[in-house]
Amino acid sequence: MTIAIGIVGCAGRMGRMLLKEVLATDGCVLSGGTEPPGQAVGKDLGLLVGGDALGVAVTEDPVALFSASDAVIDFTIPAATRIHAAAAEQTGTAYVVGTTGLSDEDQAGVNAAAKNAAVVQAANFSIGVNLLFALTKQVAATLDADYDVDILEMHHRHKVDAPSGTALELGKAAASGRNVSLEDVARYAREGQIGARPSGEIGFATLRGGGVIGDHTVLFANEVERLELTHKAGSREIYAGGAVRSALWLQDQKSGLYGMADVLGLN
Numbered sequence: 555m556t557i558a559i560g561i562v563g564c565a566g567r568m569g570r571m572l573l574k575e576v577l578a579t580d581g582c583v584l585s586g587g588t589e590p591p592g593q594a595v596g597k598d599l600g601l602l603v604g605g606d607a608l609g610v611a612v613t614e615d616p617v618a619l620f621s622a623s624d625a626v627i628d629f630t631i632p633a634a635t636r637i638h639a640a641a642a643e644q645t646g647t648a649y650v651v652g653t654t655g656l657s658d659e660d661q662a663g664v665n666a667a668a669k670n671a672a673v674v675q676a677a678n679f680s681i682g683v684n685l686l687f688a689l690t691k692q693v694a695a696t697l698d699a700d701y702d703v704d705i706l707e708m709h710h711r712h713k714v715d716a717p718s719g720t721a722l723e724l725g726k727a728a729a730s731g732r733n734v735s736l737e738d739v740a741r742y743a744r745e746g747q748i749g750a751r752p753s754g755e756i757g758f759a760t761l762r763g764g765g766v767i768g769d770h771t772v773l774f775a776n777e778v779e780r781l782e783l784t785h786k787a788g789s790r791e792i793y794a795g796g797a798v799r800s801a802l803w804l805q806d807q808k809s810g811l812y813g814m815a816d817v818l819g820l821n
C-alpha cells in the first residue's frame with residue numbers, strides 16, 4: 555500500500571526537508587503542499603527542493619490537501635496549525651504536528667482534531683531527543699532534591715518562540731521524575747536581584763544565534779558534582795525522518811493523540 559502524504563507550509567525550512575524526506579521514503583508519495591497566498595503558491599514541489607519537476611504545484615487550500623491525503627504533516631506557525639487542526643478534525647485525515655509555541659487555545663484545536671483523526675504531536679521528532687526525555691526523567695527520579703536542574707538550549711537566530719518546545723518537554727520530564735508539576739517549580743528566565751536559588755526549582759536558559767539547528771543540555775548540579783545530558787542536532791533531517799515515520803505509523807492507529815514515544819515503542 556502506498557501512503558499519500560501532504561505537507562502544509564511546504565516552502566519553510568522544515569517544509570522543504572519534509573518534501574525531500576517523503577520523496578526519498580519507500581511506501582509513500584507526495585499528495586501536495588500548501589503555503590499562504592504569496593510567492594511559493596503555484597511553484598512545482600520538485601523544483602522547490604532543487605529536484606526535477608513533479609507536476610504538482612503548491613496550493614493554498616488546506617482542506618483540499620487533507621481530503622486528498624492519507625496523512626498531512628504540519629511544521630508551520632501556531633495560527634496556521636489552528637486552521638490545519640480544524641481541517642484534520644473535519645476530514646479525519648491522519649495528522650502529524652511539529653509546530654511549537656502553541657497557546658492553550660491552539661492546543662485545544664489539536665486535541666479536538668484527535669477526537670476524529672489519529673494525530674501524532676511532538677515537540678521534537680528526533681529519536682535521540684526522545685531518548686533524552688526518557689533519560690532526563692530517569693535521572694531526575696534517581697537524584698534527590700539536592701541536585702539543581704537547569705535546561706539550556708540554543709537555536710538559530712530565526713526561531714520565534716522561547717524556551718524551545720523541546721526544552722519545555724525536558725522540563726516536564728524532569729518534573730515528572732520528581733513527581734511535581736513543572737508549572738509549580740519552573741523559572742523560565744533570570745535577571746536582576748533574583749535572590750538565592752530555591753530548592754526544587756527547574757530553570758531554563760535560552761541562547762539564540764547563527765544557524766544552530768537545536769542543542770539541548772539538561773544539567774544536574776549539587777555542591778560536589780555535575781551531570782550533563784546533551785543532544786545536538788546536526789541536520790533537520792532527524793525531525794523530517796521522525797515525522798514521516800509517524801505519518802506511516804498512524805495508518806494503523808485509531809483516532810487519538812499520540813506522541814513520539816508511542817511511535818518509537820518507548821511507552
Ligand code: NAD
Nearest residue numbers: 563565566567568589629630634652653654677678679793
Ligand atoms: P519556517 O518559518 O522556515 O517555516 C514555516 C512555514 O510555514 C513558512 O514557509 C510559512 O510560509 C508557512 N506557513 C505560515 N502560515 C501558513 C499557512 N496558513 N498555511 C500554510 N503554510 C503556512 O519555520 P521552520 O524552521 O520550518 O519551523 C516551523 C515550526 O516547526 C516551528 O514552530 C518550529 O519550532 C517547529 N519545529 C519543530 C520541530 C519538531 O521536531 N517538533 C523541529 C524543527 C522545527
